[in-house]
Amino acid sequence: MKNIIFLILAAFVFTACSSKEPVTANNTVNKQQVELQTNNTTEESDLDDEFDDEFTSEEKEELFDPLSGYNRVMTSVNDFMYVYALNPVAKGYAYVIPKPVRVGISNVFDNLMFPMRFTNNLLQLKFQNAGEELGRFVVNSTVGIAGIFDPAKSQLGWEEHDEDFGQTLGHYGVGSGFHIVLPLLGPSNLRDMLSIVPDAYIDPISYTGASDIGYKIPNNSLEAMGLSAGKIVNKTSLRLGQYENIKKDALDLYPFLRDIYEQKRKKEIEE
Numbered sequence: 001m002k003n004i005i006f007l008i009l010a011a012f013v014f015t016a017c018s019s020k021e022p023v024t025a026n027n028t029v030n031k032q033q034v035e036l037q038t039n040n041t042t043e044e045s046d047l048d049d050e051f052d053d054e055f056t057s058e059e060k061e062e063l064f065d066p067l068s069g070y071n072r073v074m075t076s077v078n079d080f081m082y083v084y085a086l087n088p089v090a091k092g093y094a095y096v097i098p099k100p101v102r103v104g105i106s107n108v109f110d111n112l113m114f115p116m117r118f119t120n121n122l123l124q125l126k127f128q129n130a131g132e133e134l135g136r137f138v139v140n141s142t143v144g145i146a147g148i149f150d151p152a153k154s155q156l157g158w159e160e161h162d163e164d165f166g167q168t169l170g171h172y173g174v175g176s177g178f179h180i181v182l183p184l185l186g187p188s189n190l191r192d193m194l195s196i197v198p199d200a201y202i203d204p205i206s207y208t209g210a211s212d213i214g215y216k217i218p219n220n221s222l223e224a225m226g227l228s229a230g231k232i233v234n235k236t237s238l239r240l241g242q243y244e245n246i247k248k249d250a251l252d253l254y255p256f257l258r259d260i261y262e263q264k265r266k267k268e269i270e271e
Helices: 002-060 068-096 099-112 114-123 127-142 165-171 190-194 196-202 221-237 242-247 253-270
Strands: 179-182 186-189
Touching: 068 099, 068 179, 068 221, 068 242, 068 253, 099 127, 099 221, 114 127, 114 165, 114 196, 165 190, 165 196, 165 253, 179 190, 179 253, 186 190, 186 253, 190 196, 242 253
Parallel strands: none
Antiparallel strands: 179 186
16 A cells, blocks of 8 residues: 555656656746847847938938039939930931041040140149150150050050149149039039139130140130030040940939049049
8 A cells, every 4th residue: 555655656756847847948948039039139229220320420421512403403404415415416426437537536635635634743743644644745646646546555555644623632632612513514513613714724625825825726715615516526426325324323313423423533533
């Protein structure tokens, strides 16, 4: 009898102990799950905070653009003029004039811009670049037959160092100022817009300063406008489709072109 009672008690104790082990395991698992969910929630909260901080900082760094209303209108006007005037003319011009001839014309215009590049490289104390520009002009004007060909680059490896007065001002720390879209000329800013005058003064195909500088090609403003128009049409004919490729990626054309221009100018000044 005692043995039977002992067996019953032993079985009871064994059953009770075995039933406690899974409860403990379940509690441990549940605790780990709670901790994991808490950590995940904390991480998600941290990510949200970081995103909010980045978004807030982007808002704080928004570009100062007091002429945005005018700029949007002028961007639309310039876009209309390009699509319905300049682009069709450039396509017709490219259809009539073979590409090698158009490349030669482009080389001539680039060679004529020597005074602007040379002067601004000197002003920025880039003496090696200025020396290469002088060498390019001499070689291309003679061996290259008035700049039609570019043996300075193809034979001697002398690259063109394109600099203007806006880059010179930027080189010495002058800020860009607010953005402004110029009629027909497109995106610019206050610094670059004011730099048009000194650049035009030494530009051979501009009539500005013709009474002071003897190498000016046009004899009057009308001829200067004709040369500039020819330069633009010829240049556009060699870049057909580029503007359309840029434009198709824009959700909002004006700020898209504005940011491309400002980033490009910043990079050019830093080089």
